[in-house]
Amino acid sequence: MVINYELIAQDSKTGARAGLLHTPHGTFTTPMFMPVGTRATVKTLSPDELTMMGAQIILGNTYHLFLRPGTELIKEAGGLHGFMNWKKGILTDSGGFQVFSLGNTRTIKEEGVYFRSILDGSKQFLSPEVATKAQEDLGSDIAMAFDECIPYPADYNYAKKSTERTTRWAERCIKARTRSDRGMFGIVQGGMYKDLRKQSALEIASLPFDGIAIGGLSVGEPHDIMYEVLEYTTPYLPVNKARYLMGVGTPDCLLEGVTRGIDMFDCVFPTRVARNGMAMVHTGRMNMKNKKYEKDFSPIEEECQCYTCKNFTRAYIRHLYKAEELLAFRLVTIHNLFFLLQFMRDMRASIINGSFTVFRENFWAEYAK
Amino acid sequence: MVINYELIAQDSKTGARAGLLHTPHGTFTTPMFMPVGTRATVKTLSPDELTMMGAQIILGNTYHLFLRPGTELIKEAGGLHGFMNWKKGILTDSGGFQVFSLGNTRTIKEEGVYFRSILDGSKQFLSPEVATKAQEDLGSDIAMAFDECIPYPADYNYAKKSTERTTRWAERCIKARTRSDRGMFGIVQGGMYKDLRKQSALEIASLPFDGIAIGGLSVGEPHDIMYEVLEYTTPYLPVNKARYLMGVGTPDCLLEGVTRGIDMFDCVFPTRVARNGMAMVHTGRMNMKNKKYEKDFSPIEEECQCYTCKNFTRAYIRHLYKAEELLAFRLVTIHNLFFLLQFMRDMRASIINGSFTVFRENFWAEYAK
Numbered sequence: 001m002v003i004n005y006e007l008i009a010q011d012s013k014t015g016a017r018a019g020l021l022h023t024p025h026g027t028f029t030t031p032m033f034m035p036v037g038t039r040a041t042v043k044t045l046s047p048d049e050l051t052m053m054g055a056q057i058i059l060g061n062t063y064h065l066f067l068r069p070g071t072e073l074i075k076e077a078g079g080l081h082g083f084m085n086w087k088k089g090i091l092t093d094s095g096g097f098q099v100f101s102l103g104n105t106r107t108i109k110e111e112g113v114y115f116r117s118i119l120d121g122s123k124q125f126l127s128p129e130v131a132t133k134a135q136e137d138l139g140s141d142i143a144m145a146f147d148e149c150i151p152y153p154a155d156y157n158y159a160k161k162s163t164e165r166t167t168r169w170a171e172r173c174i175k176a177r178t179r180s181d182r183g184m185f186g187i188v189q190g191g192m193y194k195d196l197r198k199q200s201a202l203e204i205a206s207l208p209f210d211g212i213a214i215g216g217l218s219v220g221e222p223h224d225i226m227y228e229v230l231e232y233t234t235p236y237l238p239v240n241k242a243r244y245l246m247g248v249g250t251p252d253c254l255l256e257g258v259t260r261g262i263d264m265f266d267c268v269f270p271t272r273v274a275r276n277g278m279a280m281v282h283t284g285r286m287n288m289k290n291k292k293y294e295k296d297f298s299p300i301e302e303e304c305q306c307y308t309c310k311n312f313t314r315a316y317i318r319h320l321y322k323a324e325e326l327l328a329f330r331l332v333t334i335h336n337l338f339f340l341l342q343f344m345r346d347m348r349a350s351i352i353n354g355s356f357t358v359f360r361e362n363f364w365a366e367y368a369k
Numbered sequence: 370m371v372i373n374y375e376l377i378a379q380d381s382k383t384g385a386r387a388g389l390l391h392t393p394h395g396t397f398t399t400p401m402f403m404p405v406g407t408r409a410t411v412k413t414l415s416p417d418e419l420t421m422m423g424a425q426i427i428l429g430n431t432y433h434l435f436l437r438p439g440t441e442l443i444k445e446a447g448g449l450h451g452f453m454n455w456k457k458g459i460l461t462d463s464g465g466f467q468v469f470s471l472g473n474t475r476t477i478k479e480e481g482v483y484f485r486s487i488l489d490g491s492k493q494f495l496s497p498e499v500a501t502k503a504q505e506d507l508g509s510d511i512a513m514a515f516d517e518c519i520p521y522p523a524d525y526n527y528a529k530k531s532t533e534r535t536t537r538w539a540e541r542c543i544k545a546r547t548r549s550d551r552g553m554f555g556i557v558q559g560g561m562y563k564d565l566r567k568q569s570a571l572e573i574a575s576l577p578f579d580g581i582a583i584g585g586l587s588v589g590e591p592h593d594i595m596y597e598v599l600e601y602t603t604p605y606l607p608v609n610k611a612r613y614l615m616g617v618g619t620p621d622c623l624l625e626g627v628t629r630g631i632d633m634f635d636c637v638f639p640t641r642v643a644r645n646g647m648a649m650v651h652t653g654r655m656n657m658k659n660k661k662y663e664k665d666f667s668p669i670e671e672e673c674q675c676y677t678c679k680n681f682t683r684a685y686i687r688h689l690y691k692a693e694e695l696l697a698f699r700l701v702t703i704h705n706l707f708f709l710l711q712f713m714r715d716m717r718a719s720i721i722n723g724s725f726t727v728f729r730e731n732f733w734a735e736y737a738k
Contacts, residue, residue, distance in 0.1 A: 326699075
């Protein structure tokens, strides 16, 4: 196996755990948040800035890269690492999530999914085999199995059929693999149904994946339901493999996910809200365009060690947003990602030194949902 | 004087000269290109990137900053240096150029110019006194006198009246100054008329300015006329003060300006064209969106030492433009500014080591206008 999870410490009262993830591009610490670089770039940032803030694994989206510039071209460029000049870890999704979001314009069959390109309307096809090949071309350290992300809400029969197909597709992904120097994670589905989650977890865990993702969450269900699903799913996952909760990136959900045994997360949230003027802080969120910051010459957060907070004031950042200067997006993207990466580092330290419960209590005492 | 020009070397065959400009924020080398940071940011770049590429003095636009966020606010933030966190030199224009560009919505009187804000339509007023005060609030190392930039073409009588008013305004700017820790340059006008240029040059040079700018060029006239005006204007300028040609930023004009005795230049050209997908290279320009770069895995310029060329390929940059990713603007802005700054450094070295003529010949041999 080229991806190995090493358990370092476990919280005594919750499922929280600290570990190391060994990959072809280095060893990284968990729990971990993975910034999203959809189209071979984490929006507005250079690889140097990602390195500076301590990013470890970043995410690439197969769907977008498959359509443009094409995964064959990226293979020629030395894979996604070479193409975008990123030296650390890369995880790619399978494209499934985006394809299923297309609604009426796609057709799901047993062999795969037919859809039209958003770029030029051309007919396209993704399947376990195509998605596996595409990700091998991208050369990501961790590829994801091609699955169906069940919408919320979904009726039981649909969820059951879809979950069973996801297992069959997972088997085909395993079979389609040709690169032994890269890893692949399976994805547990099952909707919000306890028995289907158990069935899916057991089936996916029985396959020779390098890690297990929990998919189909953060799709519109209340947080309580998400936490409940995690509680009855993680017990069926192997302790010696990394667990990845897909599409989650607000501090409250990261903390509660870790509490329930999750090691890895990704989400566009911190980067997307930055472009809308929202800065993430320990008490919640700040709208940087707010008039009250006009003459506020303090940083976003006083104690923050990010490049933005060490060099610029709220007044300056507000000015950049009001003037629609692109530097605004970048400075707050840097802050938000640093904030989440530091949050995960602090959480990890608390698990290791036995103070995770205090960490969690302190978080909830100051955080406004 | 807080701004001092020190002549280091002079070309034996042309007016080209190499020097040092001593300012309150350091000593800088000339000939020099100054990147434009209109609204307290050189578009898409952080101060760190500007430092990395060897930028020395950057330009701020008084007109834009006066309207938003206001020069008083910037004064409170520690001046423009503090507000945008730039540690090296800053030159600000007077706002005159932008105000005169407003056409019908402004009224020129002897006391100053009345105009409407582009932001909210409010009535505004700029004059020698207001522009001087605004620039002292901004705290730029070099302020510019408030002048009228005569359009091209302009009839003789208008040009004569305007040029004489610019001299009267220059005297009022000198009188309005209250900060002895900051410098101010005067501006020579005169349209494309030889006698008016001479008159303006002699009048402006007689005033206690720290340097002299040549304004009213690069306003639509052919290059030959610009060069001719420089040829009959620079002889009237003092040798011991820096000479600044405003609004010029293509390599051919920089080279020919230096040939005619100019030390400093500024222009939005390299940053603006970057946002349109244009990269500046020794042979001219490259349209980075061009299909022919789709699988071109070489850098923009092989020998270029900029961050972009050392880390990214034409294929990747093309992809970023096609995907409309903001990183594209930034990577090519970095390249274009580095290109011009390096061009000026190379030109300076050639003046010092006596090979300026060869440098100029080589440039014209490979450059396509």
